[in-house]
Amino acid sequence: MGRIVGIAQDEAEFIKIAKQRIRKDLIKYTLRSQFRIGRAGKPVVVIPIEQIELPTFRFGFRPDDLQVGQGEGEPGDDLGPVEPGDEEGEGGDKSASGEGGPGQPIEVEIEEEEYFSWLEEELKLRLLLPKGDRTIVEEHDKYTSIHHIGPRSAIHRRRTMEQAMKRNIATGDYFPPEKLEFSVLPPDFRYVSSQKVKMPLNNAVLFFARDYSGSVGEDENVALSKICDLIERWVRKSYPNGAFEVVYIVHGVEAYEVKRPTFFAVENMGGTICSTAPKKMLEIIDERYPVNKWNMYPFYFSDGFNYSDDDEEFKIALLKLLGIVNLFCYGQTQMYRPWIHDVSSSKLSPPGTIGRMIDGMIDTMEIPNLVHTEIEGSDDESVMKAIRDFFKEPH
Secondary structure (H helix, E strand, C coil), X not given: CHHHHXXXXXXXXXXXXXXXXXXXXXXXXXXXXXXXXCCCCCEEEEEEECCCCCCCCCCCCXXXXXXXXXXXXXXXXXXXXXXXXXXXXXXXXXXXXCCCCCCCCEEEEEEHHHHHHHHHHHHCECCCCCXXXXXXXXXXXXXXXXXXXXXXXXXXXXXXXXXXXXXXXXXXXXXXXXECCCCCCHHHXXXXXEEEEEEEECEEEEEEEEECCCCCCHHHHHHHHHHHHHHHHHHHHHCCCCCEEEEEEEECCCEEEECHHHHCCCCCCCCCCCCHHHHHHHHHHHHHCCCCCEEEEEEEEECCCCEHHHHHHHHHHHHHHHCCCCCEEEEEECCCCHHHXXXXXXXXXXXXXXXHHHHHHHHHHXXXXXXXXXXXXXXXXXXXXXXXXXXXXXX
């Protein structure tokens, strides 16, 4: 038993050290993390970390006169043919150094609430709140007390058995280990009773829309997969009660609703008409998401190219959206293809047009629920900068 307790203490100490390491370099580890149900049945964040090498005892002492590089032979002597695998360790594996190699990463489970508190503190994120009267109040039965009478369907089994056991002990009918059987009589039955309570529910829908034109490549897909994952975590965390849905939209010269795998695939649709994205959102909202029942969070990603005659159409559709959504975020990817700058078409706006238009709207119209950020790359710092900009406290 003492050995088991010692192992548990060592494990607790290791988890403490691992959490300190994760907290110190949270941005690095956040993009490796996954959400799932933990061993205790509660939501946790699972983060793989490198193994920590434990100190070990070795027999004997190294002689003082024996140093690395000493022994028989002279520099330059022929050591014979090189065996296969010797160049890079046993089996040619560059990662295998020393006995047993580096081993597998260790997964550390962190409770969801603790993780989100770290993320909120590290990135200075704001909590998202329901808009206006979009909180739905529903009545539910809440079991609040125990009674001696009630319907058979409301029997409280544990309390009934406890009452029966107490009675049998008092009468001497239950006396372990000699007497292990006891009876349950009608006076022993206990029933749960309920009352109607009103519970607030907040439904939220998250829209991800992106430009699928020929100027979008692999770097954009990697960046968006990381960014969208973190966005969904944060928005979902802000709406733990009620329905939560995610809608994916891609567009070239037309917009389509797609499944998640298609959204992050490396494909293209040719030209670019950016207004099709907000128009598609408005269409879906009108069909499926009543404004008075859903909190809406559209995120649109593009490299800022657009056909010139569509710029005003995009602005009009965006203004319609801003009147009904909680927050509209635009992420402009800056990983332009080398050939983009050689495009000579009077119909194509220069790079970054949409971003400059949105910046102008923010400055002149003072729209509090409109956010614009630039995504420079798919590295960790660029991804976390986008998350900071999207969810930072408004000025």
